[in-house]
Amino acid sequence: MKESEGRPSLDTALRAMAEDEAQLGASAGIEARLLAEVRSIAVARRRRMAMAAFAAAAAAVVLFALWIGSRRFLPSRSSKARVAEVTTDFMPLAYSSVPSTNLQVVRLAVPRTALVSFGLTPPEPLERASADTVLADVLVGDDGLARAVRFVRPAADQEQMP
Numbered sequence: 611m612k613e614s615e616g617r618p619s620l621d622t623a624l625r626a627m628a629e630d631e632a633q634l635g636a637s638a639g640i641e642a643r644l645l646a647e648v649r650s651i652a653v654a655r656r657r658r659m660a661m662a663a664f665a666a667a668a669a670a671v672v673l674f675a676l677w678i679g680s681r682r683f684l685p686s687r688s689s690k691a692r693v694a695e696v697t698t699d700f701m702p703l704a705y706s707s708v709p710s711t712n713l714q715v716v717r718l719a720v721p722r723t724a725l726v727s728f729g730l731t732p733p734e735p736l737e738r739a740s741a742d743t744v745l746a747d748v749l750v751g752d753d754g755l756a757r758a759v760r761f762v763r764p765a766a767d768q769e770q771m772p
Contacts, residue, residue, distance in 0.1 A: 702757070713750065714752075717745060721744075722743060746761050
């Protein structure tokens with residue numbers, strides 16, 4: 611824009627005003643209040659960080675105490691390894707070829723003579739009472755048909771189902 615008839619243009623006037631005010635600063639009172647506010651923000655931030663660190667340390671101490679306390683009530687493990695139960699492989703039954711989408715394992719007590727029918731030797735002689743049973747896991751389909759069976763010998767410290 612051109613200056614018209616001796617009057618400065620708006621741009622020139624604004625530039626002159628900006629130069630005049632550039633040398634002015636905030637008053638001492640405003641500067642002191644701003645610095646005090648910045649310092650209080652920093653103090654509050656440090657206080658929050660200290661509280662968070664204290665809370666984390668307290669949580670760690672509580673968790674450690676709970677862990678130590680829970681170990682006191684756990685049964686002690688002996689040095690010898692615990693023997694898991696011994697199982698045979700699953701052996702197919704008559705309906706093993708019938709398709710099924712949902713199979714479940716059912717543990718049953720079956721007569722000891724069931725081992726012989728699969729060609730297995732019972733762990734104890736057959737002369738024992740014929741009412742003796744052994745454990746068997748049976749795969750049963752959602753239609754109720756048994757698909758496969760495996761025999762289970764529980765560990766020595768486990769009880770056999772009645």
